[in-house]
Amino acid sequence: MKVMSMKEAIAAYVHDGDLVAIEGFTACICFAAAHEIIRQGRRDLTLCRMTPDLIYDQMVAAGVARKLVFSYLGNPGVGSLHAIRRAVEQGIPAPLELEEYSHFGMVGRYLAGAYRLPFFPLRSYLGSDLPGVNPHIRFLESPYGDGPVATVPPLRPDVAILHAQRADCQGNTHLWGLLGVQKEVAFAARHVIVVVEEIVEEAVIRSDPNRTLIPGLVVDAVVCEPYGAHPSYVQGYYDRDNDFYLRWDEISRDQAGTRAWLEEWVYGVQDRAEYVARMGLSTWERLAPGQAPAAPVNYGCYGGSQGRSR
């Protein structure tokens, strides 16, 4: 049985020292999983994410991480990630190792991991100082005589945690809106936890197979966690809580304020359901989007004999 609680999924698949990827580009960032990892007291994690965002700022502040692998270290649309900067610039609460790429470099690393290739070739990094500070970014003379190409090594997380709108009990997952690198990470990782707003019947998934970004084939655990991506958003379900992204800029300015927030909203709640309840209905009403359904498509029914209608 793949369907389990967040507590069970984190206990089963996230271990001290693991390489962990909680992805989702601005959208579908599974804060619920991050908070459970903090509550369970994991240590020495290497955290991969293109954009560490508030989620890794909180995890670094809580002391679960040893290293970050990333490509953009900011509070999107707001400014700095203060907890991560504190760790990097002052070693508070502990020093943090950085391994950085560009976005395309991170995408390429996941792709190589997913395709089980030894590296991914891309035209980037020439003229940049990045290869000088990251020895994993290398250059290769094209075997077809077209000059040098940059290469990045495969990235294969021990576990990927991916949030989406809906999945069936087997983890066949529908995702729409920004796709980020969710599919690539799912295929690259050794284990996959899918976290969804709703668990649906397999028939719902089969009614729209083009929308299945992640097949249950690569999924180990399915967790149903409504509002599990807050304060990020899930397309069609809730908006980004931009007030919180702005407030985090204040909360995270010093370690004491950050700790106080973690005490109240992470250590101080049992699980996501309690967090959701404590946030209150007014939050969820404020973040509810209007309706904009897609036009339906006809996949066609091909069960009958072709000649019959002639």
Place this chain on the structure above:
Amino acid sequence: MTEYTQAEMMIVAAARALAGVRTVFVGVGLPNVACNLARRTVAPDLELIYESGVYGARPARLPLSIGDPTLVSGALSVCSMADLFGLYLQRGLVEVAFLGGAQIDRFGNLNTTVIGDYDRPRVRLPGSGGACEIAIHAQQVFIVMRLSRRAFVRQPDFITSPGHLGGVGQRTALGLPGRGPQVVVTDRCTFTFDRTSGEMQLDSLHPGVTPAEVQAEVGWELQLAPDLRETQPPTAEELRLLREELDPQGVYR
């Protein structure tokens, strides 16, 4: 004459630089507004591309970030980031891309990585994001930055995204497909790049600004364009679009 802020002048100048452009890679913050203003004024066929995987966005509100859900609803296409960087950017489909940074040098090389030493940074900045490959592949790069001596430096602490490197011709020698930085829009003036040297030159002063004021904020000996001009102030219509439709809350005033 209508009053306007330096930020509004900057947005308007950036928008006007997009005249006739079809595809623009939109950056975070102020370029967001500039691109949306351009689509309503000088570039009606402009399609907005966001690194989050969106092509042809029609945002119904001022996007809060480059991954705002308003960019998805009503877009022409939403794709994976692998497709966005591989099929749109590396394929060469981006005409203009907006970039910015904490530091820039006279050749338009940009630093968004660190101030100080890389291993012991005084300030740890966000890093590349997509900027490194955007700077390499976009056919043209437009830079938007506030003018300040801390930012316009002789020697950046780190080059995240290549401009004209050490001078004209060096991009071609390295095989970088895009033509590199073409314009730098600031709150006080606009720079272009000298075709023979690849060096930044003062092209247009916003109303009321003198060359000496600009020189005071630039860490190298400033070159003036032969036909140095004064920037046309924002029109009433540009200001109306900005204030009433694109940024009614005045985030970028």
